Amino acid sequence: MGILKFNNYQKVKSVSLSIKLRKIIFIMLLPLIFWILVALIIFGFYENKVAKLTHNVTISSKFNMDFKGAIDLKMYHYTVGSKQQTTLPTSDVKDAIALAESLKRTTDCKESRKALQNILEYCNNLQEKMHMIAETKEYDSRQLQLENNIYVLTRLIQGKMIDYIYYEAGYMAVLEENMRHDIKIVIVLAFLFVCGSISFLLTFGIRFSKSITVPISKLCHNVNQVGQGEFSIPEVNSSYIEIAQLNTGIQHMAMRIGILLENVKEEEKLQHKTQLQLLQAQINPHFLYNTLDAIVWLVESVQQEAAVTMLTNLSVFFRTILSKGNDIISLKEEIMHTKSYLDIQAVRYQDILEYDISLPEELEQIKVPKLTLQPLAENALYHGVKEKRGKSAITIQCYKQEKNIILAVSDNGIGINTDKLRTIKEGLVGSKHDGFGLTAVHERIKLYFGDSFGLKIASAYGTGTTVTVTIPENFQL
Known part of the structure; x- marks a missing residue:
């Protein structure tokens, strides 16, 4: 024109x-x-x-x-x-x-x-x-x-x-x-x-x-x-x-x-x-310090095999973060990253932490933003499992629902009280940075896939919490 x-x-x-x-x-x-x-x-x-x-x-x-x-x-x-x-x-x-x-x-x-x-x-x-x-x-x-x-x-x-x-x-x-x-x-x-x-x-x-x-x-x-x-x-x-x-x-x-x-x-x-x-990619330095301290302790305790396993998991953890500069990775890689994180934490919290991950083979190549599941697993550990006395479990399930993919991170930890849960849900709707970093993950999902996708949270105090991520099955960069 x-x-x-x-x-x-x-x-x-x-x-x-x-x-x-x-x-x-x-x-x-x-x-x-x-x-x-x-x-x-x-x-x-x-x-x-x-x-x-x-x-x-x-x-x-x-x-x-x-x-x-x-x-x-x-x-x-x-x-x-x-x-x-x-x-x-x-x-x-x-x-x-x-x-x-x-x-x-x-x-x-x-x-x-x-x-x-x-x-x-x-x-x-x-x-x-x-x-x-x-x-x-x-x-x-x-x-x-x-x-x-x-x-x-x-x-x-x-x-x-x-x-x-x-x-x-x-x-x-x-x-x-x-x-x-x-x-x-x-x-x-x-x-x-x-x-x-x-x-x-x-x-x-x-x-x-x-x-x-x-x-x-x-x-x-x-x-x-x-x-x-x-x-x-x-x-x-x-x-x-x-x-x-x-x-x-x-x-x-x-x-x-x-x-x-x-x-x-x-x-x-x-x-x-x-x-x-950048907000999503920040790494908690205390996690790194504690992991290195745990490796030192394993070496000093002559538990070389456990130390090597922990170092391997730490290597996988950081290699997935880098991902050759890519912000979009496969669901399989994201699961590997999250599993390496949980394996590391399982050494430190072996008395209270168990986890289970379910990923069907046909969903392994689904594309997701990097650091989608790991922050949710971290929230489940620090705000659910650690707050409950006794052993708790974190469960990660991936499944298809119509034309969407559902990623669910659940724990049977202490859960969230009604007032705090309402505040977190309002933060997700209003994009306020509250709710243990859930807003950052929610915002990235919406930026990549649109406002119809994102996070939902359900919890009952004393029972546990479930955070579900909804993403499209087909996504082209």
């Missing part, structure tokens, strides 16, 4: 505004030559300004769509040691610097030039942070620098480029207003001279003035609409190439700004998703 709009001026029988003015020179009397020249100078001046603005907005919009995604992806591959990116993408940053300097040379608006200066400073800082990552050998430190330095700087650069586009759009509105004002002055003065001429010249002059002022007024209205956040603006038809091109530039600018705003919304959604993933 945008292409049809932008090529509209080619469908209209167009004529150059300068040619039209030359015809007026031959028709009108010599005293009018001066005013025609003045008009030509004004039109040429504004045409040049508008062309530069349109060019600057176009290339800055394209840059803003491509730069952040490309740099972030290349730096991610570089930090993780991927063969796809073995060198720092400094050439991309240099290209961005060259583009900003080029824009600065053709930019008149003070605010826009300031935004470009900020972009140049951020780009220089970005190159320094890239070299810092190159000099860092530790993987976790490189990833931390990638998150806190590279991603932040590329976001700042993108934000400043959006500011630049905004200021240029505002400057274009001012320019259009000045152009309309100057044109009106020329028309009024020309009209005074035409009043003494024949009626044909009077009629001709009026028609000519309307053919310019009406489209420009509409263009100014369109620019004001864009400034107010309305990006679906009507076309302005004109027989003049310059006005048609100006209309094309404004239409293109409105479309690009709309796309940029949509991209910002998507990035905010992705950022929220990432925060939930």
